[in-house]
Amino acid sequence: MELTVDTLEGGIKCVRLAGRMDLKGTQSIEARFNAETGALKQSVIVEMAGVGFIASIGIRLLLANIKQLNPAGAKIVFCRPQKMVEDVLRLSGLDSVAEIAADEAEAVKLLKGV
Amino acid sequence: MSEVAPSSGLKAVSTTPARLAGTGARLLVVDDDCMNSALLSERLHLEGYVVEVANDGQTALDKLGAETFELVLLDIVMPDMDGYDVLKKIKADPKLQDIPVIMISGLDDLNSVARCIEIGADDYLPKPYKPVLLQARINACLEKKQLREQEQKMYRALVESQKHLAAELNEAAEYVISLLPPPMTGEVTTEWCFIPSTQLGGDSFGYHWLDEENLAIYLLDVCGHGVGAALLSISAMNVLRAQSLANTDFRDPAQVLMGLNEAFQMDRQNNMYFTIWYGVFNKKKREISYARGGHPPAVLVTGETKETSERIELKSPGLVVGTMAGVIYRSKRQAVGKYAELFLFSDGVYELTNSEERMWDYQKFLETLTAEPPEGQKRLDHIVASAKAFRGSGNFEDDYSFLRIVL
Known part of the structure; x- marks a missing residue:
């Protein structure tokens, strides 16, 4: 999997993921994803347009970081997930502890709580 | 048919650290020349090996069938059954094929040596023997054999442990199904x-x-x-x-x-x-x-x-x-x-x-x-x-x- 980090307008951090978030893919980005999201205790957009598949191990990684951020008053907003990935995020109930945005503009709004 | 180097070389050989690896090992010397085989036997005996001698191919095979040896020194040129035939029979016998064989040959006989290596010999020893070479090749063969045996032992242990693990996993899987x-x-x-x-x-x-x-x-x-x-x-x-x-x-x-x-x-x-x-x-x-x-x-x-x-x-x-x-x-x-x-x-x-x-x-x-x-x-x-x-x-x-x- 690929992980890149962007800074959007207003200094908002955006972590972009691409590839298959199966066991192998998730393990390949796990340490960096933790370091760029949960460990920083700052709200972050996770852009997932390039993720074609997510397995339970990928859900676990996302949840572990949401779990670190939420008590610190920070959050993850998932942005542009493909239909199948969005279905799995909602099926797993992640939409009850994080938000899902259709595009970056919406993600920024949700992150700012506008 | 073999020549043995003068025994003056023994002292030098006995000081090499590598010799310790083969001490106590049982070797079989196969040579139709009684004098040469006796001299070689004595030299190896002094080096700490337990040595048996066979003066023809059939006796060698009989001894190999009846006793345990860790290495064979085999002369190529012998009447009746020559070194090639003995080597072929050793390598064709599942009970004997893992015993390393060092062929003994004349220096000008490299084609024969190559043929023996193809059949399965581990090494060769040119005549007349250089004591350092003799010791080094015997030790190398014995060490290789020991390593191979260790590897086989470890492999058997691994297979055994995998079998054990598979049996336990099966038992656990049966338990899950039973629930x-x-x-x-x-x-x-x-x-x-x-x-x-x-x-x-x-x-x-x-x-x-x-x-x-x-x-x-x-x-x-x-x-x-x-x-x-x-x-x-x-x-x-x-x-x-x-x-x-x-x-x-x-x-x-x-x-x-x-x-x-x-x-x-x-x-x-x-x-x-x-x-x-x-x-x-x-x-x-x-x-x-x-x-x-x-x-x-x-x-x-x-x-x-x-x-x-x-x-x-x-x-x-x-x-x-x-x-x-x-x-x-x-x-x-x-x-x-x-x-x-x-x-x-x-x-x-x-x-x-x-x-x-x-x-x-x-x-x-x-x-x-x-x-x-x-x-x-x-x-x-x-x-x-x-x-x-x-x-x-x-x-x-x-x-x-x-x-x-x-x-």
Whole structure:
């Protein structure tokens, strides 16, 4: 999997993921994803347009970081997930502890709580 | 036919550290020249080896058959049975073929040496012997043999340990299967299919009457598969079977999920979580109440008759179990018609990839639930066959668990 980090307008951090978030893919980005999201205790957009598949191990990684951020008053907003990935995020109930945005503009709004 | 170097070289050889490796080893010297074999024997004896001598090929083979040797020094040129023939017979005999053989040959006889190496000799020793060379080659062969024996011993130990582990895993897999419920017949009938992707799966399921009216039905799927996932899966299933959550009414699905969520928080479960669908069928009211913890919705096919039945996904919001403390789950209710089939499954039944890396379509999977199976095939068998047909060759990637209940 690929992980890149962007800074959007207003200094908002955006972590972009691409590839298959199966066991192998998730393990390949796990340490960096933790370091760029949960460990920083700052709200972050996770852009997932390039993720074609997510397995339970990928859900676990996302949840572990949401779990670190939420008590610190920070959050993850998932942005542009493909239909199948969005279905799995909602099926797993992640939409009850994080938000899902259709595009970056919406993600920024949700992150700012506008 | 051999020449032996002057014994003055013995002193120099005895000081080399490498000689210690072969001390005490049993060697067989095969040479038709009694004088040469006696001299060589004496030299090796002084070096600490136990030496036997054979003065012809057949005697050598007889001795090899009767006693244990760690190395053979074999002269090529001998009357009757020459060194090639003896070597061929040694290498053709499964009991002898692992004994290293050093050929003894004249310096100008390299073609013969090459032929011997092709047949299976380990090394050669040119005549006249250089004591350092003699010692070095014997030691090298003995060390190689020791290493090979150690390797074989370790390999045998590894095979043995794998056998032991496989037997234990089998036993564990049998235990998991034994926990799965037997098919129910009568007013409610059930059938199921469980195909773990590895020897031990992370899925489990069950159903049991809570009282005269209420049947609990559940299927859970631990993140990942293998031994760790199976252990958590079994723990959670045993809690459900024994109804052993404190202050929990097992007729209330939301209460059950909240109880499980508190009991199985992932930071106390080696970072593992699970998804679950839990429902309770009340046969008097003909109603299912259910709650979902991040699990695929169960599918109810129901109506007044089979012909008028419709397919309903029993969805409800709910986070996977064990990830966040204090999560609130809510139960939902669904009326059940006179005709009713309930399907529970794990995501492994439809998240399939075929050889072209194409994913199975969830809607197509749903259609297989109600599609009429070919004549003579049971509905569940047909569903499994459809999944296998899409997948092509190879096992399922994830645990495959399917439960069909006719209510």
